Amino acid sequence: MMSGTMKETNGYTSTPEEEEFELRAHIGSVWSGGRLFIGMYTFLLASLAFAYFYLRSSNNGLLWRPNHVTAPTAYGWTIFSLTVLASLMAIYGQWRFRKGGVVDWQVAGWTALFAAVLALVLQIWELTALSFFPGSSGYASTFIGYVVINIATLVVGAYWLETTLARSLRLRREIGGAKPELSAYATAQSFRANVAAMTYFWGFVGLSGLLFFAMFYLL
């Protein structure tokens, strides 16, 4: 093989075929990694849902939810709306991104990030506005657990959004300007895979947010 066709990376050489192989493996990893991460997160949230329904059906000491205490619904509605907004913005942005609207994606992305951070702040602040003590009932306990997990979800989602957006600013050239889907740069391919995985995760966050909102504020 001609050394001229080989790229040197990290002290070893790669043929074009090997580069192609590694790139595909990398993009496959982003794809399957994104799905596996959602799988892991599902088990985490399912544990919380299990705790909720287990304590609800046990109703030990008639203390599942005395007097039907509910966390402040105004906060709940706002946080939920912001989460769904972020989720929809991420999905819409991805749709535009695929059509070549990088700027549309970025605007939608920053909007989603803003909504997510606002939801995060409100979610933390809600803890100061609770009308019940954490240990006063099963509902109160699971609600505190939900708040902590939701904070983690929003932090993860916002971090993923922010890093993707920040990177898009640095990679304007590589992701191919107005037509990113045509860019064959390895960076662009990798970036698109990352955006797709991130959007998928945000779709998951929106759906699970709906479920838990219903569980804690509506039921």
Added chain:
Amino acid sequence: MNETHHLRRMTTIWVVLSVAADLLFWFLVGPHVPPGRMTDTAKANQFDFNVLFVIALPVLIGVWIYLAYAITVWSAKRGGPDPVGGESARTNRTAQVAWITITSVVVIFLAGFGTVALVADHGSGGGEGPNPVWSPAGAIQAETAALAGRGTWSPNSNQVLPVQVIGQQWKFTYRYPTFGGFESTQLILPVDTTIAFNVTSLDVIHSFWAYQLSVKADANPQINDVAYTKTTQTGQFTVRCSELCGIWHGSMYNYGNVVPQQKFLQWAQSTEAANAANTKNLPPFAWTYVPDANGASGGYYPDGTATPYSTVETYGAKQPAS
């Protein structure tokens, strides 16, 4: 040596050893296998164990014979023929199908056998929770009557005797609802009687293990865990806590006694009378009690309005805030 030769040899050794071991076990060891035969559940569970063991022994012996055979006959040191690779060494449909079929049949038989034993023996002495699905005749009526304070028990009446087991750190105490609900640190039972153990806890999880009776039921706070057995022999038995419950878990044991029915009645009536002064300090008999999670004078959770307590009867008065 051809193929059938190896297998035939191994099979012969296996059959001889398995039959011998099974017979020896069944007749020599079997009758002495714990937990003995003090109750009908103990006897049934001992039978179960022995059946499992009789099935397990040939499995163990089979694999051991195979390993020993391989080590001695197919060792490189013996310089036997070179192994043959290729497709025939990679798969063997007959062997694989046979293996999967045999293990599946054995396993499904065991599950079925266990289920039949479990149902036929009213839960096999294990804790069935507050709503037992396999109750002996008369048990539900006896329990209902006991809770209403109308429970009775007399010798030769074939009545079920409910006994409450209260786990607390670090001792079991016992209440007899059919005898005025007195509480005692002693566990005395009549022989030839179906006992309904109602196990609950005042704090952390314990596990009531009456070893020779073959009864084991976890004691959870606010849960009435019911387990049944029928005593068939008199004698002493050991009660141990079988779920780690803290520092004195290891010394959380006592000895109980199965006694003739008349003797039990005497004991129960005299204890009821002797403890009368204290029994009136106890809360009314109930299947579970809501202990105060806080303990004496200032506990883990803040008191008062922040943590409303259940309206359910508490065991002992509510503790004051510190």
Added chain:
Amino acid sequence: MSIRGRLATVAVLFLVAVGLIVWSVAAFLTPGTPGGVMDFTTTQAAGQPVDLTVQSVGAIGFGPHPTWVSYLVKDPHTNQWVQDTTWKLPANTVVHMTVLQYDSGSPLRNQEWGQVMGTLSGAAELNGHRFSVYDSNTGNGVGHTFAVPALGLSVPMIGVSANAQVCGSGPCHTSSPHNTITFSFKTPGPGSYPWQCFVPCGLGYLYGNGGPMSTQNYMGGFLEVVR
């Protein structure tokens, strides 16, 4: 480096590791071990009754956990109050036990422990008055119990009024309000018999049974009965 040199290096490192292990065991695992066993076998002639005096204090006031409730025992040789809950007693001997209860009380979680059980007379004396059952829902309640489950022994320690000037840190002096509970029991054959308290008196712990209730040398220990 030669083999010998490397061997020596490894040996030195090994010794350092052993030293660390020994230190860890000494620092974290052995405190509370019956090292300072209070010996009651030499205080009197063989077969004669043993006098055993303890006090219970609401907050011990010293050591690593000054807020914890604890029993203290009077050293029969020096008459000093010592925090030690492992007592060596002669077998088959009558023990006259005196408990100075300086702690306040509360209702029992399980009223079963309001009974006096397993003493020689079937009763105990509270400030000189004989009693065999105590209703902890009345009065000052019960502060602690002294119980040896293996011997069937259990005696409630009636609390002092929480409004009184309760002694705040041990060892307490008899000038502080206290109840004196006396009773007698007979030691069994040789063995190691755990004793404990059945009142959930570990403040700040769920069910009141953590902390001092779950640590030897505070609210529980052993009777080491020897021949």
Added chain:
Amino acid sequence: MTERPLATTDGASTASRGPWTQRPGWMSQHLGTAIIGGIIGYLFGHWLGNAVSSNYANIVNSGQNSIADALALIFGVVGWLLGIGALNYPLAKLAGRQPGKETEVQGWSKYFRYSTNHKTVGLQYVVGVLLFLFTGGLLAMAIRTELLSPTTHFFSADTYIKIVSEHGTIMMMMATSIVVGPLGNYLVPLMIGSRRMAFPRIEAFSFWIFVAGYMVIFSALPYGGFPTGWTGYAPLQTQAGPGMVSYLFGFAVIGMGMMAAGFNIAVTIINYRAPGMTWSRLPIFVWSILATAALLTLATPTLFAAGLFGLLDKTAQTAFYVTEHGGSSYLWENLFWFFGHPEVYIMALPGFGIVGEILPVFTRKPLFAYKVGAAGMIGVSLLSFFVWQHHLFQSGINPDMRPLFMLTTELISIPTGFIYLVGMGTLYKAKIRFEIPMLFAMALYFNFLIGGVTGVFLSDVPVNVTVHGGFFVLSHFHYTIMGGLLFAFMAGLYYWLPKMTGRMMNKKIGLWHFWTMFIFFNLTFFPMFIIGLLGQPRRVFTYAKNLQGLNDFSSVSAFLLGVSFLIFFFNLVWSLYINPKKAPANPWDSLGLEWQTATPVPAHNFDRIPVILSDPYHYSEADAPAVADLGDDDRVPVTSSHDGSGAA
């Protein structure tokens, strides 16, 4: 198409500076800075916790502040990660920065750094898991010392429980990573023909958080220990002192490491298999690691959630597990065992993979019923999610579900049994070379059989009444985990250390190690079946006097088992450090792809990405296909051979 100027698959466009972790010299980030970061974080967290909460009534009364202890540990771990450099890239990423070149510091100091080289991480893990193992082992010695006598106590009753709990927890944490960490990380890329891991930084994270987890769980002892055993049952958990925080947070930290390791390995196996490495050519060890990784990633989040709820109960005073406040004492049991039973198979499957890999080499035969074996591993990992309530047969929940869980539990012995089909079929008419790895592999078949058969007894509800919660079950899982996994791990170490370190382990000392370990393992744990049947519950500091003989026998055997580990330790330092002997390139004449690269393995594993031509089990086969085309002009592809010499 536009040009493709970009080489690194992480998408690095511009040559940015290498990460700090990989700068040479002691001014950069390494273990030392991690310790400093950890200490600073710890002190800050402790101060913060005290400032926030020291006036709470329960904290004033108990004199112990779980909030401060929890925050101290949390910030300590964050400081540790900052110090080692784990957060450099995640933080730089916030500014859109790309990862730097994946170069590595050379020399021994790379083992003390945040290395993204899977070979370095593998060796780091070897040391890490052995540290865990020896700590847990010493605690086991303490347990057996206390159990020498029912009446004379070497430790106080509470200290004994702490020792038992710490032993169990450390061993369980160690066992989840003992194979996946060292051997999985080191060997999986080599076996699938990959030059790298999919997520090397996540891999490095998994190791350094594992070390942090060790320190967090060990911190339980100076905090006063925890009284719950490794199962951490609530509400005893909620009642315990601050040592419990170390347990809950420690499991969360280790859980993060487990998830990270499993995630990275699973994604790597799925995506980075070399061309031609089809699923039916995948080495059986990789199958086992894939099944394990699936369990690690999917079961651990449940533990994470359970631990979070426990931590909230202990700090924020929620009441998840406190029945009197609307929680449930069964909730922890369910969540814990929903994780806990898959975890048990996390500790079994890699062992099966190792012996499956070793047996063909030393029998010179192809692996028998390979597909059944692989299917069995997948079957076990799927079924393991449906058996958890067999831990709760006597707990009083769901009596009507008992037949179902009895059935699923017994069904799982079918796929587990496949490993015996594979092993016995491979041994058939073989030519067995009894090298040390083979001895350990054979020992697994002996030990795990006893462990597996006793598992059937435990799954039978009527028999379970007697054996649940006693020494019988204790002996059962020591037979499966120690007798299975640990023996397999030893087999793997003796087998692969020559590849990993380039040095042969001493055979004579190895024989001493094997025989002492095998004999005294069985002598230690077999009597415990009888002790259990005779009525001794687990975790007790005292027991019936008539059981002293059996207990003493078990204790003395346990001490000698401890000596066996000292022999192993001596072999390790003797063969690797004191008197090293260079290992041949392929000492066992294996066909495995991992033996076809140079030793020491170059940073990029393979000069050319190999093209896989067949599975690596074509032993004793005339005209066997080559295993792989290594694309190396001066090296002939490796083929199988009749007489067992690997390279043609």
